[in-house]
Amino acid sequence: MERKKIKEESYIIAYHTQEERGKELDEPIDCYRDDAWLGIGSYYWVDLEFAHYWGHDSKTNTGHYCIYKSEVNEEGILNATFSEEEYLFFLRSIEKARKKLTISRKDVTLKNVHQFLSDEVWSSCNLKGIIFDDLPVNPKKGGRVYSDILPLYYKKRIQMVVFDKNNIKTFQPYLRYEKCIKI
C-alpha cells in the first residue's frame, strides 16, 4: 500500500471508483445497506489496478468511469489484512457477533454480522474504518480473474471502508472519462 507521512500522521493513498456522469464529486459516495459488505461507509481500493477493474466491471451504466484519489488517515482504521493482531481481533469480533446474533436467528449471514457491527458496535468503539481483502473474484462479474497463475490467487484484492469521513483528508479526481471495456 502506498502511504504518505504528514506531520507524523500516516495516510494511505486510496482510490474510489464511480460512474462517469460529467459531474465532479466533492466526496466519495457511500455504499448503502444492501451492497455494503463491511457496513455502510465510503469504499476504497488501495491498488489502482483494482479501482480500474471495478470501473470496467461494475460502473458501466454510462460506458465510462472515473477514479478519485484520497489520502486517508490510518489512525483508528483496523488493518485486518497486514496486521496479524488486528486480523485476529477482527476474526474474534466476527465470531462473537455471529454467535450473539444466533440467539435471535439461526440463518445468520456474514452480511448480517458486518451490518450489525457497523450499525451497533464499531462507532461506539471509535473504529474509523477497516482494511480487509475481498474475494479474489468479482462475484457480480464472474469473468474477471485476478491471477495470472490459476488457481493461485496470489494477489490480495484489498478494500478499505471508511466509516468516519474525518479520516479522509483529500478527495481529488484522478482519472476522468475512462472507457469501460468488457473482458
Place this chain on the structure above:
Amino acid sequence: MSNSKLDLKKLEARFDEILESFDKEKIDAWFRFNEEQLRNEAILKGKYLKTFSIDMEKSHLVNDYKASVEEIEEEYEWLKMAS
C-alpha cells in the same frame, strides 16, 4: 504492519461490553430495523428510477430486484446526489 494506533486490548474490552448489552429482545429489534431499512432503501431506489411506477414497485422491486440491483443502485446514488 499497522499505523492504526489502536489499543486492541481496550478495543476488545469495549467490544465485549457493547455485545454483552444486547439481549435477545435487542437483537430481535435490530433484525427488524435492518429489514425495514433494506425495504425502505429498495422502495426509495425504485422511486428514483425514471421508469418507476406502482407496478414496478410490486413486480420489479419485489420479484426482479436482485436481477437489476446495479442499475437501481447507480440511478439511486446519482439522482439522490442531484436532488
